[in-house]
Amino acid sequence: MASLSTRCTATWTRPRHRRRSRYMSNECRNDDEATGLTSRLVGIESTDPGAFEGHIEDFVHTLLEERRKRAGSLAESVRIEELEALPGRRCLRALIPAEGTSDASAGPADLTLLCHMDTVRVGAGWSEDTPAFSPVLRDGELYGRGSCDMKGGLACALLAFSDALDEIGRRGSLPGRSLAIVCTVDEEDEMRGSEAAIRAGWLGATGWVLDTEPTDGRARGSHKGRTWYVIDMHGVTAHASTPWRGADAIAALAEAVCRIRGSVAALPSHPELGRSTVTFGQIKGGYSPYVVPDECHVTIDMRLVPPTGSSDAEKIVRDACSAAEAAVPGAHADVRCTGDRPPIELDPASPLLAALARASEEAWGETPATDVFTGYTDSAVVAGTCGNPTCLSYGPGSLEVAHKPNEHVPVADLARVRAVLSRLAANTLWG
Template sequence: MNIQTSDIKAAIDALEPYMINTLSGFVAAPSVSGREEPAAEFIEQELTAMGLEPERILLNNDLLKDLPLYACPCDPDNGRYNLLARFVPENPTGRSVLFNGHIDVVPTGPESMWTHPPFSPVVRDGWLYGRGSGDMKAGIVCALAAFKALENLGAQPAGIVGFNAVLNEEDGGNGSLATVHALQNALSKARLTDFDAAIIPEPFAETLLTAQVGVFWMFVELTGKPAHVAYMNKGVNPIEAGIAVMANLKELEAEWNAPENRHPLFKDEPHPINFNLGTIQGGEWNSSVPCTCTLGIRIGFFPDRPVEEAQRIVSERVRTTVARANEALTVSIRFEGQFGPGVVFDLEAPPMKALAQSHAKITGEEPRRIACTATTDARIFRLMSDMPVTCYGPVAKDIHGIDEAVSIESMKRVAGAMAQFIVDWCGVQPRT
C-alpha cells in the first residue's frame, strides 16, 4: 500500500481539532506523580474509543523491588496502573514499535503564579497551556494522532503498534519498569518480543536523544541541638549546616562540569550536571535554634559513572561537610525517588535511522541530536532490553515551570513523523 508524505501531512492537518481536544481533556485530568488516576482513566477511555483493548499493568513494587533499576518509591502502590494497548494486525507482515509515554506530571507550584489555572488548558497563539501539556501528554496524543491519521487514509500498520501510558516517571521510573517487567515475565497479554523499537515522545523539540545523564534523589536529614536564641551558641543549628552542605555540593557540581571531566557527548552542553536543592524543611520558629533540617536534593552525573559510585562520592562530601560544621550534628542520608544510571543510545540502529528519515521527510530537515541533562524512562528500555530506543517529541516551553505550554504546529510535525515512521518501519496494509 502506497501512502505519500503529502497525504500524511494532510491527514494530520485534518486531525488538529482532535489533537487539541484530546490534549485539553488529558491536561484537565490532573495527574501529579502518585495521584495519576484521572489521567489513567482518561487515556484508558481514549484507547478504548480507538478500538484497542488497553490492559492495566498494576504497579506492584513487591514484584519490582529486587530489579537493579528499581527506584525506592515516594508513594504507595495504591492500585495504580499503567495502560498498555496494542494494535495487532490479523496478518502481520511488518515490524513493530512501542510508543511509551508518562501520564504523571510534576507539582504546579502556586496557582496564583499561573496566567490560567494549570489544569484548565487554554490555546493561545499556537500554544496549548497547562501542567503536563508539554511534559508529556502532548507526545502521547501525537502517537495516537499518527495512528488515527493512517486509519483516516484507509490504512493500518502491518506490524504491532503499542501504546504504553505509564505513571511514576517524574519521581522514580517504576511505571515503565513495571511494564517492561510484565512484558518480560508473561504477566501481560503483550510480550517484549512484540516490539522492535521504542519511542518516547518527551518534549525535546523534535530532537533525537543520544544520551542522558544519570540521576538520583537524596534526602539529607540533619539533627542539631535546639536552644533559646539568647544563648544561641549553646545550640547547634542544622539549617545553617544544611546551607553549608549545599554550598559544598555546588563545588562538586562545578568539578563534574569542568571541561576535562566531561563525558564527550555532553561537551557542548552549557551546564550538563545539575545538583538541585528542591525542598528544605526544618525549624519551628524564628527565636529557637532549630532541631532538624531535611534537604531534598537531585543529583545528576555522567553516563560513565555508576549510580552507586555517584551516591558514595556525594554522601562522603555531605558527611565531611557536616562533621566540619559541628561534631555535635548527626546526619542520615536516604535515597528515595528518582534513581537511574546515565545511558548512551544507539541512533545508528535501523529503527532510529528510520525515525530520523521520517522526521526529515515531514519537515525537510534532519533532526538534531541532543544529550539530555535530565533522565527519562528510555534508560529502562536501554538497560533491560535489546530494543533500540530514543526520545522524540514536540517543542514545549516552561516544563516543570509556570505556564507550561506545547506548540501545536510542532505536535503536528511530530505526529506526522510518527505516522511516516509507521509507514516506513512497520509498513501499512489496507484497513480491515
C-alpha cells in the same frame, strides 16, 4: 524535567529517492484531527498531584476500543490491557501483534510509542483569556495545561496507532512486526508507571521505545542521571548563649552542603551533557533563634554526567557528612538515597534513530537533528533500568513552555509529529 541543552547536533544523509507523503504538501501542514484530539485531552484534567489520570485513561481506553474496529476482521487480534501501577491509577497498553505471534501479550513490542497521561498542577500566572482546561487556539498555538507536556504527544501517538489499524483493515492481514502504545501514570512524580510497565513485561531490554515528550523537532536520547539524597543531621540542643554545650545541626549541615557543592563542581564534564550539577531543594531545621538546633534536614538533587556514577555520588555525600561531623563535634548525619537514575548516552548508530530520520524525511521532508535531554523521561527509565540502547524522545512542542502558565503547542508541530510517527510505524511494521 529541566530545560534543554543544545550542545550536540548531527545530520543525516538524505535518501536518494524520497517517497511522497500526503503530509508533505504545504496545505497539509495543519492536522485538524491531531489538533482536535489534543484539545479533547487537554480538556480532561489529569494533574499530578490533583485529579490524577483516571478520567483520561478512561477516555483513551474508550477511544482505542472504538479505533480498533478499523482493523476489520482482525480487530480482536488487537489487545488492550490495563495495569494498576498505583492504587486507583492504571497504565494502559494497546498492542498490534505481529503475524504468526503465538502469544500476543508476551514481551515488548518491536516498536512502542510511550506516553504519560499525567500533567503538573496548574499553578498561578495564567492569563484570564487562557483557561487551563478549556483549550484555546490562537495564532497557530493550542493553549492549555498539558498541551505541550504531553497531551499533544499522546494525541499524535494515538493517531499513529490508529493509522496502523487503518492499514491492517486495508491489507486484511497483520504486519510482520508488532506495534504498541503504552500510556503511563506518575511520570511527573516518581515515574512509577513506567517502572510498573517494565515489571509487567510491556517494556524491556528489547524493542524500540519512542516517547513523545516535547523536543523542539529534535531527536533526543542522552540524559543526565538523576540521584536524590536526604541528609538528616542530628545535633545537641543547648541555650544559644552557651552554644559550646550543644552541637549545632544547622552549622554541621551547612558544612556538608558547601563541601558537596565544591565536590560536584570539580567533577569532569561530558562533551554532550555538560557538567554535573547539584541542587539543594529543601532545607528545614531549628525552631527558635535562642536554641542551638538539634535537627536539620536537606534534600539533594544531583544531575550526573558520565563518567560520574552513583557510587561517586554516594562517596561525595558521605565524605562531606564525615567532614561536617568532624567540624561540629557531637553532630551526626544519617544519609538516605531516595532515587537513583543512571545517565543515558545516545548511540549514534541506533537503528531507531536511523528509522526516525528516514520517517521524518519521507513524511515531512526534513531530518531531525540530535540533541540531549537534560531532564529524565519514561524512555530514559527503560534505557537505564533495562539496558535498552534503542530509546528516544521525539514529540511536539518545546520544554521551554512546559510546566509554565499559558502552556501551548504549535499546531504545525502536531501535524509534523503525527505524520512522522505514522510513517515510522508503517515502515517498521510493513518494511
